[in-house]
Structures are given as C-alpha cells and as structure tokens.
Amino acid sequence: MKKVLIITYYWPPSGGGGVQRWVKFVKYLRNFGWEPIVFTPENPEIPSFDESLLNEIPENVKVIKNKIWEPYHYYKKLTGRKKTENIQTAFLSEKNYSSGVIEKLSIWIRGNFFIPDARKFWIKPSVKILTEYLKKNHIDVIVTTGPPHSAHMIGLHLKQKTGIPWLADFRDPWTNIDYYNDLKLGKRADKIHHRLEKLVLEYADTVTVISPGMSKEFNQIVPKEYVVIPNGYDTEDIEKNTKEITKSEKFSLAHIGSLTKTRNPENLWDALKQLVDENKNFAKDLEILNIGKIDISAVESLNKFGLKNFLKQVDYLSHDEVIIEQRRAILLLLLINNTPNAKLILTGKIFEYLVSLTPIICIGPTDGDAANVIKETSCGSTFGFDEVDNLKDNILKLYQQFNKGEITTTNSAINKYDRKYLTEKMSMLLNELYKDNSIT
Structure with missing residues (x-):
C-alpha cells in the first residue's frame, strides 16, 4: 500500500x-x-x-x-490568564482582561x-x-x-x-x-x-x-x-447520532462555533428585537443557543438589543453532541466573518448543517461561497450584513411554520460533500x- x-x-x-x-x-x-x-x-x-x-x-x-x-505559557502569565485556559486566535478583541497595554504588546510581538x-x-x-x-x-x-x-x-x-x-x-x-x-x-x-x-x-x-x-x-x-x-459531512456520524431526536419545544436558533467579534450579527439581533417587541408569543418561544466561545462584543450587543435573557450559552460540546443539537434546533445560524475576505469563507460546519434537515439562516455576502452552497442545496437563505427587514420577514415566516409544525427543508445535491x-x-x-x- x-x-x-x-x-x-x-x-x-x-x-x-x-x-x-x-x-x-x-x-x-x-x-x-x-x-x-x-x-x-x-x-x-x-x-x-x-x-x-x-x-x-x-x-x-x-x-x-x-x-x-510554544510561547503561550508566558503570554498567559503576562495577560493574567489561567495556565489551563486555551487560547483562541480569533478572540483578539477580548476585553475580559485588564492588561490592555500588555495584551496589545503581546499581539504585536506574536505578529512581528x-x-x-x-x-x-x-x-x-x-x-x-x-x-x-x-x-x-x-x-x-x-x-x-x-x-x-x-x-x-x-x-x-x-x-x-x-x-x-x-x-x-x-x-x-x-x-x-x-x-x-x-x-x-x-x-x-x-x-x-x-x-x-x-x-x-x-x-x-x-x-x-x-x-x-x-x-x-x-x-x-x-x-x-x-x-x-x-x-464535508460523514454519513456514519449522522447515522449513529440521529436516533429518536426530538425537536426543541422552543423556537431555537442555534449557532455552532466561536461567536467572534467579526461574526457578531447586529442585523440579526435587531430583527429579533423587533419581533420580540411586536409578538408576545415569539418572545415566549425564542431561544438563542450558542455552542462555542462567545466574544464579549457579542454579549454587549445582545444586551444592547435586550436579548441577553434569550441566550443559552454552552461553551463546548463533543462532536457527537453537536450533531444531535443541530438536529434538535429549529433554525441553524451560519455567521460569516464581516471581513474583507468574507466572500471566500466556507466554514466546515455548513456541511453538517446541510444534512441536519434544519433550515439555515446565513448572515454574509449573498454572492459568497457559503451563499452559493446554500443556494445550490436549497437548505436555507442568505442575508447581507446590513439586511434587517427581509431577515425579519423570513424569521417571522419560519416562526409561523414552526407553530403549525410545518417547518421543513430539503438538502438536494449534497452527495458531493460526503x-x-x-x-x-x-x-x-x-x-x-x-x-x-x-x-x-
């Protein structure tokens, strides 16, 4: 061999x-x-x-x-982080630590x-x-x-x-x-x-x-x-983790992965706030599930829009547990980084989203690589970073389908991602x- x-x-x-x-x-x-x-x-x-x-x-x-x-041992000591704490590169914007100057200096040293x-x-x-x-x-x-x-x-x-x-x-x-x-x-x-x-x-x-x-x-x-x-997705993972899964009783919008500063979807929070203010039943049913680390900037945005109490935060689940939660959710959130290279971002999670049979709401460029996958597989909708009204209307429509027990999606043309x-x-x-x- x-x-x-x-x-x-x-x-x-x-x-x-x-x-x-x-x-x-x-x-x-x-x-x-x-x-x-x-x-x-x-x-x-x-x-x-x-x-x-x-x-x-x-x-x-x-x-x-x-x-x-690796230099991270010294980085943790300088910034007051615990020895056991894991470093996430994407969380360069964290405000959790008081050593602002040292934090910035450490980032500069790392880069240069x-x-x-x-x-x-x-x-x-x-x-x-x-x-x-x-x-x-x-x-x-x-x-x-x-x-x-x-x-x-x-x-x-x-x-x-x-x-x-x-x-x-x-x-x-x-x-x-x-x-x-x-x-x-x-x-x-x-x-x-x-x-x-x-x-x-x-x-x-x-x-x-x-x-x-x-x-x-x-x-x-x-x-x-x-x-x-x-x-892609592994058929074996799906088969072993999808037996007797009951959908969430809440109108659960689930995001899997790190919710970083550049992924913080203020247009989504705006749309949800309007729906919460206008519809008491929606407010009663709404759940925002984030499985992964969450940046302080996203927490601040949720507070600003009055949505913090709707957040269910889970720092980490095993891969097997994540697959189950993707099937339990009512909607899956695919949040593309709002950065100059946003069009070419194609996160790995999208492919397991595809086989979950859960509708996807993507926030990102409507002509980007992720949007193209969603379009070709008919598994959801993509909304630009600044779109609010269309996003709000789409979520309301899905909520109405949820109340009738009619919320479904297809996952056509996905075999090439096996x-x-x-x-x-x-x-x-x-x-x-x-x-x-x-x-x-």
Whole structure:
C-alpha cells in the first residue's frame, strides 16, 4: 500500500473544526489504497478537547509525536490568564482582561516576531526528526495542512531536502485571513509573511483549498492550478447520532462555533428585537443557543438589543453532541466573518448543517461561497450584513411554520460533500503525485 505522511498540528484529542478535516481523510484513506502516517505535536496548545474523535482513527494508524515549545505559557502569565485556559486566535478583541497595554504588546510581538505563527519553534526540530525518519522509512507523498502555516514550512524544508512530492492543504487563507490585520504587522513582518506564503505556493507540487474563492485568491499570488476539496459531512456520524431526536419545544436558533467579534450579527439581533417587541408569543418561544466561545462584543450587543435573557450559552460540546443539537434546533445560524475576505469563507460546519434537515439562516455576502452552497442545496437563505427587514420577514415566516409544525427543508445535491467521496478525490491527487514521481 502506498504511504502518505500527514503533518498536522491538530489531532485528537484536540477538538474543534480544524482537526476534523484530516481525521476524516485518515479514516477513509485506506479504502483508496493509501496508508496514512501522522506527524503531530505531543503537547500542542489546542482550543478544546474532544475524546470522542479518538474513535474516528482507524486501528494501527502510526502517529509520530514530538514535544514542542510554544510561547503561550508566558503570554498567559503576562495577560493574567489561567495556565489551563486555551487560547483562541480569533478572540483578539477580548476585553475580559485588564492588561490592555500588555495584551496589545503581546499581539504585536506574536505578529512581528513569531512568523509565520506562534508554532514556529515546531519547524526546526520537526524537520530534523522527519528527515531522519524519511531516511529509514519509505514515504510516497508528504501532506501538510494549515493553519498553523508553520506546518507548511516543515513541508517546504522537507521538499527541498528530500524531493518527495508535497501536497499543501489550506483550510484557511494565510495573509488574507480575517484576523491578519489585527496582528499589527510592521512592513518587515508583512513582507516576510507574503514571501513565505509565495514560497509554499510555488514549491508545493499540489495545493488544495476548501473554497473556490480561496483558489482565486491564491491564483493572484502564484498563478497555477489549485484544487478545491471542501470540507464535508460523514454519513456514519449522522447515522449513529440521529436516533429518536426530538425537536426543541422552543423556537431555537442555534449557532455552532466561536461567536467572534467579526461574526457578531447586529442585523440579526435587531430583527429579533423587533419581533420580540411586536409578538408576545415569539418572545415566549425564542431561544438563542450558542455552542462555542462567545466574544464579549457579542454579549454587549445582545444586551444592547435586550436579548441577553434569550441566550443559552454552552461553551463546548463533543462532536457527537453537536450533531444531535443541530438536529434538535429549529433554525441553524451560519455567521460569516464581516471581513474583507468574507466572500471566500466556507466554514466546515455548513456541511453538517446541510444534512441536519434544519433550515439555515446565513448572515454574509449573498454572492459568497457559503451563499452559493446554500443556494445550490436549497437548505436555507442568505442575508447581507446590513439586511434587517427581509431577515425579519423570513424569521417571522419560519416562526409561523414552526407553530403549525410545518417547518421543513430539503438538502438536494449534497452527495458531493460526503467525506468518503471527498477522500476519494484527495486520494486521486495523491495517486497523480505518486505516478509523476515514479515516472521521473
């Protein structure tokens, strides 16, 4: 069986969206003639734990681990955070801590000195360990997945040292990621980020991305072919977690994932406030369920619109529990970051939303990648960041259907997002790299 070395920072028991993409690929790669070997840190700084994902890993998959040093221990001490607290990159706007100057200084240091990211100290020892490993063990293709983009730097060095075919998988952009400007980069640091990004795109034999928009964006940096392999849903997850699920008795609007400052949907809060003020029954039935971290800016907005008492906040659930809650909800909220790159954002959660048979309300660009998926699958509606009246009318219509027990949705044209199909597509790329390398 052909062998692929997968370099990933996130691996179970790490939880969250970033880990699932390659856990699912690893789960099914053997079906298509590839034996996965995983390289990951032994002591990563991870956003959350999900022990249930360990069950997704096939038996006897080799996982190589090495200890790494990260600066987050000192960052936590400087900003007054607990040792056990997990750091979330997207929460750069948090106001929970009084050390404002230190917080800003820490962010500036992170952006200007820890390039490409705070996991930079993982690069050199990993290259050394893997170079020795590759001398003794045959590997046909190397895969790196980022962010963190330090993983791609490991791949770049290994490509230069060994010549083994290299596939770089981008789950998010690099210099166009939504929080890039919040890093307060100087000209030198910004130049280095762009140079490293370009090197990775040039040297990688194949580059995969999760959305058409990201493909177009990278093509402006380095013109070449970029292969879109989106995230998806696992039929096995759905089948094992959907037995005897009872819909919520509340008119529950559920959001899964971090509710960050850039995802804070003030137009949605405005529409809900108007409906609460105008309709006593709506006010009695409404529930806003957020499963994931919530930024203080979103809490302040809910207070401003008088909706705080409707919020049911759950900091974290396992992946299995999330699937159940998606089916229980009456509506699912897909909140796109209100940032310059909003059109190309295609979050992983959308694909599990699709198979939940729960209508989706998306707040984001109506001509963006997420909106296009919702439109082609007929599973919901998308509203612009400033739309209020149309959004309000749509929610009221859905509430009326909810009262009649008639709220339904379809999920047409979703088979192409099945994890098994996507793994087959990924394996075909690996086969091409293997074939090309065999010829040369």
